[in-house]
Amino acid sequence: MKTNTVPKPSVSEVLENKDDYKYGFTTDIESDVFLKGLDENVIRAISQKKNEPPFMLEFRLKAYRKWLTMKEPAWPNVKYPPIDYQNISYYAAPKARKKLESLDEVDPEILKTFEKLGIPLEEQKRLSNVAVDAVFDSVSVATTHKKKLMEHGIIFCPISEAVQEYPELVEEYLGTVVPVGDNFFAALNSAVFTDGSFVYIPPDTVSPMELSTYFRINTEETGQFERTLIICAENSYVSYLEGCTAPRFDTNQLHAAVVELVTLDNAEIKYSTVQNWYAGDKETGKGGIYNFVTKRGKCLGKDSKISWTQVETGSAITWKYPSCILMGDNSSGEFYSVALTNGHMQADTGTKMIHIGRNTRSSIISKGISADYSSNSYRGLVKVNKSAANARNYTQCDSMLVGEKCSAHTFPYIESANSTAQLEHEASTSKISEEQLFYLESRGISRENAITAVINGFCKEVFKQLPMEFAVEAQKLLALKLEDSVG
Amino acid sequence: MPTTLTDTPSGAESLILDLHGKYLEEARPSEPFKGLNLASVRRFETLKFPHPKHDLFSFVNAKELAWTRFQLQRDSRIGKDIVRDHVYPGCEKSVLVVADGTFRPDLSDLSALPSQVKVSSLREAVADPAIARYLAETIESENDVFAAINGAFFNDGLYLEVEPAALVETPALILYISSGSASHPTMTVPRVLAKVGRHSEVKIVVKYAGAGGNYFVNSTQDFILEENSKVLYTHIQADPFESWSFAKDRVHLNRYSRFHGVNVYSGCKLARRHHEVHLEDSGAELKLDGVSVLTGREQAHNLVRIHHEAPQCASAQHFKNIVNESSRSSFDGSVIVNKGAQLTNSDQLINNLMLSDDAHADSKPNLMIYADDVKCTHGSTVGQLDEEQLFYLNSRGLSQGMAKSLLTRSFAESILGEIQVPAVASGLRGILSKKLEANHA
Numbered sequence: 001m002k003t004n005t006v007p008k009p010s011v012s013e014v015l016e017n018k019d020d021y022k023y024g025f026t027t028d029i030e031s032d033v034f035l036k037g038l039d040e041n042v043i044r045a046i047s048q049k050k051n052e053p054p055f056m057l058e059f060r061l062k063a064y065r066k067w068l069t070m071k072e073p074a075w076p077n078v079k080y081p082p083i084d085y086q087n088i089s090y091y092a093a094p095k096a097r098k099k100l101e102s103l104d105e106v107d108p109e110i111l112k113t114f115e116k117l118g119i120p121l122e123e124q125k126r127l128s129n130v131a132v133d134a135v136f137d138s139v140s141v142a143t144t145h146k147k148k149l150m151e152h153g154i155i156f157c158p159i160s161e162a163v164q165e166y167p168e169l170v171e172e173y174l175g176t177v178v179p180v181g182d183n184f185f186a187a188l189n190s191a192v193f194t195d196g197s198f199v200y201i202p203p204d205t206v207s208p209m210e211l212s213t214y215f216r217i218n219t220e221e222t223g224q225f226e227r228t229l230i231i232c233a234e235n236s237y238v239s240y241l242e243g244c245t246a247p248r249f250d251t252n253q254l255h256a257a258v259v260e261l262v263t264l265d266n267a268e269i270k271y272s273t274v275q276n277w278y279a280g281d282k283e284t285g286k287g288g289i290y291n292f293v294t295k296r297g298k299c300l301g302k303d304s305k306i307s308w309t310q311v312e313t314g315s316a317i318t319w320k321y322p323s324c325i326l327m328g329d330n331s332s333g334e335f336y337s338v339a340l341t342n343g344h345m346q347a348d349t350g351t352k353m354i355h356i357g358r359n360t361r362s363s364i365i366s367k368g369i370s371a372d373y374s375s376n377s378y379r380g381l382v383k384v385n386k387s388a389a390n391a392r393n394y395t396q397c398d399s400m401l402v403g404e405k406c407s408a409h410t411f412p413y414i415e416s417a418n419s420t421a422q423l424e425h426e427a428s429t430s431k432i433s434e435e436q437l438f439y440l441e442s443r444g445i446s447r448e449n450a451i452t453a454v455i456n457g458f459c460k461e462v463f464k465q466l467p468m469e470f471a472v473e474a475q476k477l478l479a480l481k482l483e484d485s486v487g
Numbered sequence: 488m489p490t491t492l493t494d495t496p497s498g499a500e501s502l503i504l505d506l507h508g509k510y511l512e513e514a515r516p517s518e519p520f521k522g523l524n525l526a527s528v529r530r531f532e533t534l535k536f537p538h539p540k541h542d543l544f545s546f547v548n549a550k551e552l553a554w555t556r557f558q559l560q561r562d563s564r565i566g567k568d569i570v571r572d573h574v575y576p577g578c579e580k581s582v583l584v585v586a587d588g589t590f591r592p593d594l595s596d597l598s599a600l601p602s603q604v605k606v607s608s609l610r611e612a613v614a615d616p617a618i619a620r621y622l623a624e625t626i627e628s629e630n631d632v633f634a635a636i637n638g639a640f641f642n643d644g645l646y647l648e649v650e651p652a653a654l655v656e657t658p659a660l661i662l663y664i665s666s667g668s669a670s671h672p673t674m675t676v677p678r679v680l681a682k683v684g685r686h687s688e689v690k691i692v693v694k695y696a697g698a699g700g701n702y703f704v705n706s707t708q709d710f711i712l713e714e715n716s717k718v719l720y721t722h723i724q725a726d727p728f729e730s731w732s733f734a735k736d737r738v739h740l741n742r743y744s745r746f747h748g749v750n751v752y753s754g755c756k757l758a759r760r761h762h763e764v765h766l767e768d769s770g771a772e773l774k775l776d777g778v779s780v781l782t783g784r785e786q787a788h789n790l791v792r793i794h795h796e797a798p799q800c801a802s803a804q805h806f807k808n809i810v811n812e813s814s815r816s817s818f819d820g821s822v823i824v825n826k827g828a829q830l831t832n833s834d835q836l837i838n839n840l841m842l843s844d845d846a847h848a849d850s851k852p853n854l855m856i857y858a859d860d861v862k863c864t865h866g867s868t869v870g871q872l873d874e875e876q877l878f879y880l881n882s883r884g885l886s887q888g889m890a891k892s893l894l895t896r897s898f899a900e901s902i903l904g905e906i907q908v909p910a911v912a913s914g915l916r917g918i919l920s921k922k923l924e925a926n927h928a
Contacts, residue, residue: 075540384869386844401859404829410854413545416869419841423869425852431860 034091040064043191046091050160050194055171063180063190070184076348077377077409078317080290083254090192090225148208154238155200156211159227162198169200173231177260177298177325185256185319186294189225193258196226201236201267210467212241226257232267234301239270241467253278255315257293265301265328270309272466274474277314285344285373288316295322299331299357307334308351309465311474313481316345321379323352326360326388333362336462338474340481341374341406350380350397350411355388355421366397367459370406371482377409384421391421399429400458402451402482452479499536499553504528506674507639510559516642519619520610527626527638534632543631546817546849547759547788552731557674557703559640560587564666565698570594573696573725576910578660583645585663588675588704590645603653604689609644609678618646618680625709625737631761634735637676637707644678647691651684651713658690658721658908663706667699667730677706681718683744688717692911700729707735712744714768719907720748723915726755728785735761740771740800749905750777751915753922754785754814761790766800766828773802778902780919781814781846791820795828803834807902809895809923810839810846821853822865828858835865840898842871842891892923 034042043064047057072083149156155166163170180190201207232238255277261269280288291314297306308322324333335351353362362382370376376399384391399408410427432454440450456463456475463471507528510516516524536553537544565586574582580599583606584591590608597606613619626638649655663677683689695704704726712718726732732755738746752758764773779787793802808816822833839848852865872894880890899919906912 399854399856401856401861404826404859406859407855407857409856410852410865412850412852412865412867414850414867414869415546416839416841416848417844417846419844419846419871421841421869422871423867425850425865425867427852427854427865429854429856429861429863 034089036089037086038088038090038192042090046192046194049091050163052163053167055167056163059175059180060191063187064192066181067184067187067191070181070187072184076319077375077379077411078319078346078348080317083290085188088254091194152205152208153202154205154207155198157198159196159198159229160194162229166198166200169231170198170229173260173262174229175260177262177296178258178294183294185292186258189227189256189258189294193225193227196228196257197230198228199230199238199240201232201238203234203236205233205236207236207238210239210241212243224253224255224257228257228259230259230261230269230271232261232263232269234265234267237268239467240272241470242271242273243275243470253289255289255291255293259293259295259322261297261306263297263299263301263304263306263331266303267301268305268307269297270307271295271297271322272470273310273312274470274477275310275312275314275318276477279314279343279345280316282343282372285316288345289314291315291318291320293320295320296325297323297333298325299328299333299360301331302328302357303330304328305332305334307336307465309336309462310338311462311466311470311477312337312339312347312349313477315347318345318347318349320349321352323354324362325354325356326362327356329357330359331357332360335362335364335366336465337366338369338459338462338478339367339376340369340371340478341376342371342481343374344372345374347375348377348379350378352381353383353393354381355384355391355393358387358389359391360388361392363393364395364397365461367462368397368399368408369402369455369458370399370408371402373405375407375409377411378427379411381413381415382423382425383413383415384418384423386417388418389420391418391423393421393423395423395425397427398458399427400455401429401431451482455482500532502554502556503531503636503639506557506559510640514642519613519623520642523622523626524639524642526623527629527635530626530629531632531635531639534630534635536632543761543790543819545819545851546815547757549757552703552757555672555703557672560666560668560673560675560702562666563587563589565591565594565664567594569664569698570662573662573664573694575660575692575908575914577908578658578692578910581657582660582662583647585645585661585677585679587664587666588641588677589643599657600659601653601655601657603650603687604655604659605648605650607646609646609680610642612646612680621709621711622680631735633705633733633759634707634761637678637705637735640674640676641678644680647679647681649681649683649687649689649716651686653684653687653689655687655689658692658911660692660694663693663695663704665697665702665704665726665730667697667702667727669699669701672701672703674703674705677704679706679708680711681709682711683713683716683718685713686715688719690719690908692721692723692908694723694725695732695734696725697727697730700727703731703733705733707737710736710738710746712738712740712746714741715743716741717745718747720746721906721908721911722748722750722760723911724750724752724754724758724760724787725918726758728755728783730755732758734759735763738762738764738773740764740766740768740773742768743770745772745774747774747905747907748776749902750775750789751903752777752779752781752787753918754779754781754787756784757786757788759788759790762792764791764793764802766793766795766802767797769797769799771797771800773800775802775804776902776905777806778808778899779816780809780899780922781816782811782922782925784813786815788817789819791818793820793822793833795822795824795831795833798827798829798831800828801832805836805902807838807899808840808848809842809899810848811842813843813845815847815849817849817851819851821855822863824856824858824861824863826857829860831858831861831863833861833863837867838898839867839869840871840895841869842895888924892920895923896920
């Protein structure tokens with residue numbers, strides 16, 4: 001893969017620039033959209049604009065310098081034209097108004113967009129029990145239910161706010177699960193991320209509601225670099241929902257998010273995602289989102305648990321491996337995934353389960369559906385270290401093919417270095433069963449509905465892991481997506 | 488050390504290139520071998536030794552091997568007595584000996600093989616333009632760097648042809664024996680090409696063994712199966728520990744032909760097998776099984792690439808590994824179903840039995856599917872002996888060691904039971920149980 005990397009500045013140049021910054025700031029930080037391009041000035045500008053403490057700037061610069069030495073990964077089973085990282089604007093904010101006291105202060109235009117996406121904030125506040133932290137193009141504009149959460153001592157806020165208000169928590173945990181130099185996209189994110197969510201659940205607390213964030217890309221050609229950090233302290237529990245939609249655009253949009261989860265002793269995080277971003281033109285595959293995401297959880301404490309559930313139905317390219325590092329003894333990790341590709345979509349997704357502690361357990365259920373011209377790959381690693389006595393893993397990954405021009409691949413990696421480990425992996429790939437379709441059709445169900453029913457059955461194990469409202473949405477989404485693919 | 492000139496061969500590759508220069512001077516290979524050697528060396532230069540994350544070498548660390556300065560084996564010390572030690576009962580009069588890479592008619596005995604089986608040296612066989620062309624084509628498209636090294640140094644080999652409509656009952660035993668050398672590491676490059684005619688059936692047993700240690704046997708074997716032919720193949724790797732044993736087996740399956748291979752490994756410093764199978768026409772069937780029993784620091788690695796190129800073909804793989812002490816095994820297998828290869832049926836199962844915390848068992852069973860009307864499955868397990876089964880046997884008065892040995896043997900038995908030559912199977916059972924008993928004692 002050819003990439004356009006920025007020439008590495010020499011040490012003297014860096015020092016010179018540093019001096020410049022002390023006395024004269026060149027980038028116009030009042031502007032809402034930065035000029036395209038990336039160098040240390042841009043990073044300093046982002047950091048200054050967000051009024052960050054010095055450790056954050058250090059963190060960003062360290063990541064940026066690391067990024068300059070890294071290469072874009074070539075191993076995923078996806079193809080895309082080279083990305084020009086200098087042709088991206090790294091900061092965009094909706095018209096900044098000082099501090100928002102209530103919803104009335106939010107730009108009505110923005111509120112209208114949320115409404116179209118089905119997030120009527122006002123209504124949700126009253127009717128549902130879900131706190132919504134809506135991130136609109138890199139800067140958070142509204143946060144609800146904050147008070148109720150605060151009563152329980154739960155912190156749920158934009159990460160930029162957390163940097164200001166709880167710098168010691170951010171400094172302690174940021175980058176501990178996904179180090180700045182973990183991979184090309186994570187390094188880029190660490191250098192330039194503008195916002196995202198921060199959650200801290202104090203000890204002995206069960207979150208009174210499901211936390212939810214909606215992301216949305218709006219400004220054209222603006223990369224979105226969200227950063228999410230969730231810390232769940234001893235004996236606590238939280239369920240976090242993430243959903244994405246994006247409008248149609250003709251230029252490819254890069255999305256490189258990083259999500260970090262940390263669970264301490266006996267804590268549990270359940271992280272659910274429904275992703276339905278613009279996948280590009282159905283006929284030509286042009287213009288969809290590039291979704292290069294690093295999601296990783298660390299079960300740091302004993303008896304802790306992290307569970308990932310994802311329904312991936314959008315994006316031109318998905319490159320995503322929500323992982324669990326099982327460090328604490330008796331900790332467990334789960335991964336449930338439905339990945340549907342159609343049109344010209346390409347998905348290379350899966351998980352990593354790294355067993356380090358004793359008696360650690362993990363299970364992986366992955367369902368891939370490919371239709372039209374799409375390519376759908378499962379890539380998963382189960383690694384048992386020598387220290388992980390009695391580790392247990394169960395993996396099942398099934399693929400279904402709809403149409404003869406799509407492809408489905410499975411690339412599991414199973415590495416065991418402990419004699420007490422018990423690992424099982426099974427996978428199958430097959431066509432949608434004609435017999436099942438015939439049975440349903442003979443009962444008077446239309447072919448389209450029959451296909452939807454069979455596919456929903458195929459994905460049931462994953463759907464039942466989703467929170468109620470997501471499960472309904474996910475089923476509808478699959479039916480909608482497959483509408484034109486079969487017939 | 489090479490200087491900064493970009494075209495200077497750098498790193499370990501230069502060792503092979505030096506050796507190749509010497510080989511061309513001393514052996515003076517005749518055509519077409521010289522042309523094939525040169526084409527292979529070019530291939531080798533393109534492929535290069537694998538970096539640690541190379542696709543075909545995920546779990547194999549070939550660094551030490553690459554940096555070993557080998558010499559080509561000149562004097563073969565293989566005599567009739569060594570051959571006798573390795574011949575299985577029933578194969579005494581159908582044994583083909585490839586000593587240090589060269590087919591040795593004087594050590595071989597073909598008297599029990601029917602006249603439909605023709606055996607010759609590859610030097611004679613390349614007179615046939617079809618065979619020369621086949622060799623040239625495979626060398627040009629070689630993707631395995633070690634097979635390319637074989638191509639760079641071979642100037643003979645064994646050619647085996649079974650005429651159409653021949654039912655050969657007597658198993659043909661091909662013995663690869665390496666002398667080894669105490670003073671310096673040596674490399675041999677055996678090459679076998681076997682062609683099985685239409686409607687024929689043949690049993691082939693292949694065994695790798697050594698008289699001494701300190702050698703690198705780097706072989707390639709090609710099997711071309713014509714319409715409706717059948718090959719029952721048993722492959723035994725029994726090199727001494729102080730050796731490197733690499734092989735690439737390439738199988739071409741034609742319409743309705745069947746290939747059933749059983750691979751048994753006892754491991755060595757580094758043993759690796761690359762199985763490349765092409766199911767080229769409809770109705771072809773492949774069954775590939777394997778078992779490795781490893782102790783100490785032995786290693787055995789399998790790389791399998793199965794290409795389903797035509798509709799209605801079937802392939803099944805079942806590999807079992809028993810790893811003890813600090814041994815390592817790996818399985819990296821891909822089933823690739825091409826566009827249009829509809830109604831493919833493919834299964835893949837890997838079972839690893841881990842008997843020690845210092846052992847490693849890695850698996851990477853891949854599926855790459857480009858056709859929709861297929862049924863493909865794969866499975867992989869890692870586990871240890873069942874406590875309840877052990878308890879049951881203990882409660883019947885068996886010692887812990889005996890119980891473990893019995894259960895481990897039964898784990899291997901499902902593969903050994905597939906071997907179609909009884910004498911070979913019982914010979915292997917004996918060797919494996921000795922190896923296991925030494926461990927469980």
